[in-house]
Amino acid sequence: MDIQKRIKELKPLQMNHQFSSFVSTDTEDRIKIQYYFERHSSHFLSRVIFGQKSQGPPGHVHGGAIASVLDETMGAAAWMNGFTGMTVKLEVNYFKALKIGNEAFVETWVDTKSEKKVWVKGKITTGDGYIYAESNGLFIPLSKEYFQSMGDIPEELFNDFIK
Numbered sequence: 001m002d003i004q005k006r007i008k009e010l011k012p013l014q015m016n017h018q019f020s021s022f023v024s025t026d027t028e029d030r031i032k033i034q035y036y037f038e039r040h041s042s043h044f045l046s047r048v049i050f051g052q053k054s055q056g057p058p059g060h061v062h063g064g065a066i067a068s069v070l071d072e073t074m075g076a077a078a079w080m081n082g083f084t085g086m087t088v089k090l091e092v093n094y095f096k097a098l099k100i101g102n103e104a105f106v107e108t109w110v111d112t113k114s115e116k117k118v119w120v121k122g123k124i125t126t127g128d129g130y131i132y133a134e135s136n137g138l139f140i141p142l143s144k145e146y147f148q149s150m151g152d153i154p155e156e157l158f159n160d161f162i163k
Helices: 003-008 063-080 144-150
Strands: 031-038 043-050 085-094 103-113 118-125 131-141
Touching: 003 043, 003 103, 031 063, 043 063, 063 085, 063 103, 063 118, 063 131, 103 131
Parallel strands: none
Antiparallel strands: 031 043, 043 103, 085 131, 103 118, 118 131
């Protein structure tokens, strides 16, 4: 089933108590994104529209904006599957420039895991299924205490969003 149909069957995640980030702060002029979690597959899905402030080449999304969205959603896939951690390595392969304002879809998932490492994969597609970018990332699990020592992170972030 294509990602658009899968998203229509899911309830959007309410991220209103999450702290602000470069990607998930809803600013239509930069990045407008809505998150979903598909429990039966353990995949993290998103609907995204890149605005004018995400521009790189004229009329197209900057590769760094695409990498940021993939990084954040890959991290979310890890968190939603019980691995609170941070990115250690991120690789992105770009296949075609994505136009500003076009609706795109992100799918990320935990590929493999060990006690000390989590490998996550992702892709950005459009409604027709064309893949604009694919990613691979290595995440290192970190404790709740480590994250809380970094700043004011709500307790709900550890309780509400972890499978």
